[in-house]
Amino acid sequence: AAGVIQSPRHLIKEKRETATLKCYPIPRHDTVYWYQQGPGQDPQFLISFYEKMQSDKGSIPDRFSAQQFSDYHSELNMSSLELGDSALYFCASSRRWEAETQYFGPGTRLLVL
Amino acid sequence: KQEVTQIPAALSVPEGENLVLNCSFTDSAIYNLQWFRQDPGKGLTSLLLIQSSQREQTSGRLNASLDKSSGRSTLYIAASQPGDSATYLCAVPEVDAGNMLTFGGGTRLMVKP
Numbered sequence: 001a002a003g004v005i006q007s008p009r010h011l012i013k014e015k016r017e018t019a020t021l022k023c024y025p026i027p028r029h030d031t032v033y034w035y036q037q038g039p040g041q042d043p044q045f046l047i048s049f050y051e052k053m054q055s056d057k058g059s060i061p062d063r064f065s066a067q068q069f070s071d072y073h074s075e076l077n078m079s080s081l082e083l084g085d086s087a088l089y090f091c092a093s094s095r096r097w098e099a100e101t102q103y104f105g106p107g108t109r110l111l112v113l
Numbered sequence: 114k115q116e117v118t119q120i121p122a123a124l125s126v127p128e129g130e131n132l133v134l135n136c137s138f139t140d141s142a143i144y145n146l147q148w149f150r151q152d153p154g155k156g157l158t159s160l161l162l163i164q165s166s167q168r169e170q171t172s173g174r175l176n177a178s179l180d181k182s183s184g185r186s187t188l189y190i191a192a193s194q195p196g197d198s199a200t201y202l203c204a205v206p207e208v209d210a211g212n213m214l215t216f217g218g219g220t221r222l223m224v225k226p
Contacts, residue, residue, distance in 0.1 A: 031212075033214070035214075042202060042216040043157070043202075043216050045215070048213055092157075094212070101159050101162045102147065102159070102206075102212075102214060103159060104149075104159070106156040107156045107157075109154070
């Protein structure tokens with residue numbers, strides 16, 4: 001079965017650079033969620049999209065933005081990167097109104113030097 | 114805002130033991146509860162999802178129970194194996210916030226051969 005795809009899997013950036021993370025949800029899933037997991041921490045919700053519209057916002061810094069495109073893939077754009085942005089970034093997808101399982105992608109590991 | 118707590122934070126058992134991981138949440142108005150497994154530096158694998166109308170869900174050696182009224186869930190692992198060593202996370206969706214997941218801090222399980 002198709003799973004959530006994230007790219008790239010690993011990313012190394014310098015401070016103050018920008019990064020773009022991509023997420024391709026499971027086919028027919030209408031909702032995408034982004035989570036950030038810092039070292040030794042549990043995942044924290046950043047932002048979600050339902051049917052290409054922003055749905056909810058969590059602890060996402062103003063330096064970050066995201067969108068969902070017509071093909072339902074989503075991108076998380078991160079600017080002015082800081083050392084503290086180093087983390088594992090997960091994308092998850094679901095079919096929202098069926099209260100289904102959120103399926104997580106393998107994550108993108110971002111290291112900011 | 115939902116708060117999720119898991120105990121114990123870490124657990125080390127010899128192979129073959131049956132064990133119970135605990136998860137508690139503060140807001141009982143949930144649609145479902147998910148249990149995940151995470152290997153070090155890796156993604157989140159969904160193990161079980163219990164709908165709010167269910168009391169138990171089983172998958173192989175795993176059994177998850179849910180008591181909404183008391184805000185508790187347990188994950189029972191039978192006949193533990195070294196391959197079960199991982200961090201186990203429970204998560205509940207924020208009902209009034211687009212079903213974003215709030216995670217517990219996880220239980221780090223080590224099963225010794």
